[in-house]
Amino acid sequence: MESKSEFEDEKIDEVKFLVHENDCEKFYMCNGDFKFEMLCPKIHDGKRLHFNQNLNVCDWPQAVKCH
Secondary structure (H helix, E strand, O other): OOOOOOOOOOOOOOEEEEEOOOOOOEEEEEEOOEEEEEEOOEEEOOEEOEEEOOOOEEEOHHHOOOO
16 A cells, blocks of 8 residues: 655645746746746856746847847
8 A cells, every 4th residue: 555645635836937027137936926036147248148938947148039
């Protein structure tokens, strides 16, 4: 007989990523009722990676179609 985990019946919130509405270098990380504004890392000359919504990662600006 398999034992059941005590957390098996509880809903576990998934982390979701959303595009920032005004800035390609930012994105939102959401978990349950919480929404955190995040900033992609710097690459050079003060420029930053851009959030890639297809991969849910910060990516090279030339790989992301963001205006």
